[in-house]
Amino acid sequence: LVGPSSILLGLMASGFNGHSFAFHGYLPIDQKKRKSMISQLEGESRRHDRTQIFLETPYRNNELLKDILSVCSPSTGLCIATDITLPSEHIKTKYVSEWKSSKLPDLNKRPTIFIIYRKLSSQSNELNTYLRLFTWICLKGFLVQIFILRGIRNFYTFNVALNNIN
Numbered sequence: 001l002v003g004p005s006s007i008l009l010g011l012m013a014s015g016f017n018g019h020s021f022a023f024h025g026y027l028p029i030d031q032k033k034r035k036s037m038i039s040q041l042e043g044e045s046r047r048h049d050r051t052q053i054f055l056e057t058p059y060r061n062n063e064l065l066k067d068i069l070s071v072c073s074p075s076t077g078l079c080i081a082t083d084i085t086l087p088s089e090h091i092k093t094k095y096v097s098e099w100k101s102s103k104l105p106d107l108n109k110r111p112t113i114f115i116i117y118r119k120l121s122s123q124s125n126e127l128n129t130y131l132r133l134f135t136w137i138c139l140k141g142f143l144v145q146i147f148i149l150r151g152i153r154n155f156y157t158f159n160v161a162l163n164n165i166n
Contacts, residue, residue, distance in 0.1 A: 013079070026056060042073065076118045078093070080115075
């Protein structure tokens with residue numbers, strides 16, 4: 001089979017963890033069971049740093065979105081990927097708190113992928129920030145070595161090259 005997978009395209013566009021993710025297909029129809037499942041998926045995302053992907057039949061999308069917003073923590077990320085690869089494609093990632101305070105899209109009868117991601121605690125977020133900074137510093141140091149080895153001594157060229165990495 002050839003062609004794009006809306007699930008993977010949605011994951012890539014979400015900006016969430018693409019190294020560890022789980023696809024769950026359809027959630028339970030019963031609202032109580034569905035809310036319980038959403039809560040479990042959010043917890044799994046937080047505990048295992050894993051993106052959670054699921055979908056719903058197009059005529060129940062709006063109900064699922066309301067359940068996600070009522071169950072998930074305000075700091076949980078939610079990507080809604082609708083009509084992927086169609087001219088009406090709409091993919092948006094926001095925190096649950098931002099979705100709650102904005103006008104919700106009408107997802108009725110539109111193929112939609114729902115993706116949630118709950119990052120680890122704020123301590124882990126700070127650690128990730130430090131790791132990214134450390135990686136950035138190492139990368140700049142590595143580039144300095146490359147430029148010196150290649151004989152690029154023009155400071156202006158070197159500075160422009162470093163600033164373009166951002």
